Amino acid sequence: MTSTLLLEGLGKQIQPPDGPWLFRDLQATITEPTIISILGKSGQGKSTLLRILGRLTLPSCGIMVLDNKDCSQWTPEAWRMTVSYVAQQPMMLPGSVTENLQAASNLHQRIFDVKQARQWMEQIGLDHLDWEKPAQQLSGGEKQRLALIRTLLLRPAILLLDEVTSSLDAVSKQATEGLLRDLHGRMGTTILWVTHDQEEARTTSQRVWFMANGQLLEDTDSQTFFDSPESDEAKMFLSTHPVVAEAAERVR
Template sequence: MGTRLILHGISKKRHDRPSDYLFRDISAEVGEGERVAVIGTSGQGKTTLLRILARLDRPDEGELRLHGKSADGWKPQEWRKKICYVAQQPVMLPGSVEENLQTVSRLHGTPFDRGLAERSMAALGLEGLDWSKQGGDLSGGEKQRTALVRAMLLQPDVMLLDEVTASLDPGSKRAAERLLVDWSQSGGASLVWITHDLEQAAQTSDSVWFMDEGRLMESALTAEFFRGPSTEQARRFISRPDREREEY
């Protein structure tokens, strides 16, 4: 498995206290087809880190490299064709469901893969959704699943997923997990997935990034991490109940 994305010394200062760092000196790699679970308590900057990887935000220090080339050597549009970010709160663009699904083909001048769109929507339990319905009129869960399919139609090398199943019912959540893992395994897409669900992290990822105290405390294979974290912070984190884990 070759290396696809490299983070070297990525740091970000706090907006409210520019003299302090939200996180500092994060160095890691994402391999081809690798699925990475990003975990840690709220306030560690996990979303900010993903936004930096998508070039929607800028680091204060450090460098990103994609396919061996520095981010500065990529045009932003070309970078975002390779690396796609899916937010926790889905955004539906003006227009119908079908127009939302066609966004990628319109932006990049590529054919719309209706078959892939239909199969992916069906895999997420949306086979009966009326594509002429306005995107803004969908329920929260329908918006999240449609936004996920819309991103998948870009066929990026790296998908950045920010708690994308947090608002879904259990059945839809499992369907999304299966679809994403199958898609990664069959097509080689890399996934970097923020989640507070440790069961999800254990079942869907190859490796884990654990963030705490403004640092990347651990980067380990998933089985090794859950068998025995190397830091006391991670041991406390995985031993706490869900609500306490998010707050501590």
């Protein structure tokens, strides 16, 4: 399942041609399966970057090369089967839980693996769900996990996650993190994960992309980033966003 990804000179400008840049001249290379946490203060373009990587938003400049082929050589459908995006606010399609689980497989003409779907649903605490229940009636946390499983059934080589555990209670969060680590370990899935939870980033990721001042300011292994960040911006970020226990009650 291993895929390589090259980003060169990637940038996003707000209201071109004269508006400010959200970020620019972003350079990064992924050559082997890894889990990357994308960190930084709000407004640095982390979610926009994920949407660009998923070909849901156009960059203002730069190139993306997947498996030695420029993105222009990929159809959007083929790219999105390989590089798949899960939003922070999940969208449920009209219909039942079953129909939502089948949606991505049907769209991309893949066989719906019901056995795998049930296994993953059980692993993240959704085995209690009635599959005939309208998906719109699920809780926020249930919708988030269902959207994740729906995407995982495509078996993407690169998974883009935008704060997918932010609406989960502690037990569901831990189970979801476990599923994703297992997916990476067994199937070699690369995961790019926007999170504001430093403890999550520290315990689940192998690499950190830190965004500040309109740049990808640091790209390093997780331990090095948390123990001895290079930039003043990262040092300030870590000092003002310490790892603390989650105080707010999460949505079940």
